[in-house]
Amino acid sequence: MSTLKDLFLEELEDMYDAEHRITKALPKLIQAATCNELKAALEKHLRETEGQIEKLERVFQTFGAEPERTKCPAMVGLLDEGDDIVSNNKNSPTINAAIISAAQKVEHYEIASYGTLQAWAKILGNEEAANLINEIEDQEKAADETLTDLAQEKNEEALEEAAPGAAKR
Numbered sequence: 001m002s003t004l005k006d007l008f009l010e011e012l013e014d015m016y017d018a019e020h021r022i023t024k025a026l027p028k029l030i031q032a033a034t035c036n037e038l039k040a041a042l043e044k045h046l047r048e049t050e051g052q053i054e055k056l057e058r059v060f061q062t063f064g065a066e067p068e069r070t071k072c073p074a075m076v077g078l079l080d081e082g083d084d085i086v087s088n089n090k091n092s093p094t095i096n097a098a099i100i101s102a103a104q105k106v107e108h109y110e111i112a113s114y115g116t117l118q119a120w121a122k123i124l125g126n127e128e129a130a131n132l133i134n135e136i137e138d139q140e141k142a143a144d145e146t147l148t149d150l151a152q153e154k155n156e157e158a159l160e161e162a163a164p165g166a167a168k169r
C-alpha cells in the first residue's frame with residue numbers, strides 16, 4: 001500500500017522531470033519570440049527554473065531521498081503542444097501570442113502541482129520542504145502574471161498585424 005509520503009515523492013519526481021524538460025524547451029521559445037520583453041521574461045524564467053531544480057533537490061534531501069526523475073507525461077504533452085503552436089505560427093504576427101499561450105499552459109500546470117505538493121509537505125510535517133515548494137510556486141505565479149500582462153499587448157498586436165484596423169472595431 002502506498003503512503004502519502006510515497007505519493008508525495010512520486011509527484012516530486014514528476015515535477016523534477018518537468019522542470020528539467022522546461023529548461024530544454026525555454027531556449028526554443030526564447031529564440032522564436034520576436035518581442036524583446038517576452039524574450040527577457042522567458043530568459044528570466046529559465047534562470048528561475050534552473051534554481052527551482054536546485055530547490056527540488058533540497059526538497060528531496062529534506063525527506064532523506066535522492067533526487068530522481070519520473071517521466072512527466074503531462075509536461076511532455078504540454079511541451080509537444082507548445083512546439084506545435086510555435087511551429088504553426090512561425091513567421092506570423094501571432095508568434096508571440098502563441099508562445100505566451102503555450103507558456104501559460106505550462107505555468108498553470110506547475111502552479112496546480114506545486115500547490116498540491118506544498119499542502120502534502122505541510123501535512124507530512126515538513127515545513128522546510130513546504131517553504132521551498134512555496135518559493136517555487138510563487139515564482140510560477142509571478143511568471144504567469146508577467147505573461148498575462150504581455151498577452152494583452154501581444155494579442156492585440158497579433159490581431160492588428162493580421163488585419164489592420166480589425167482591433168479598433
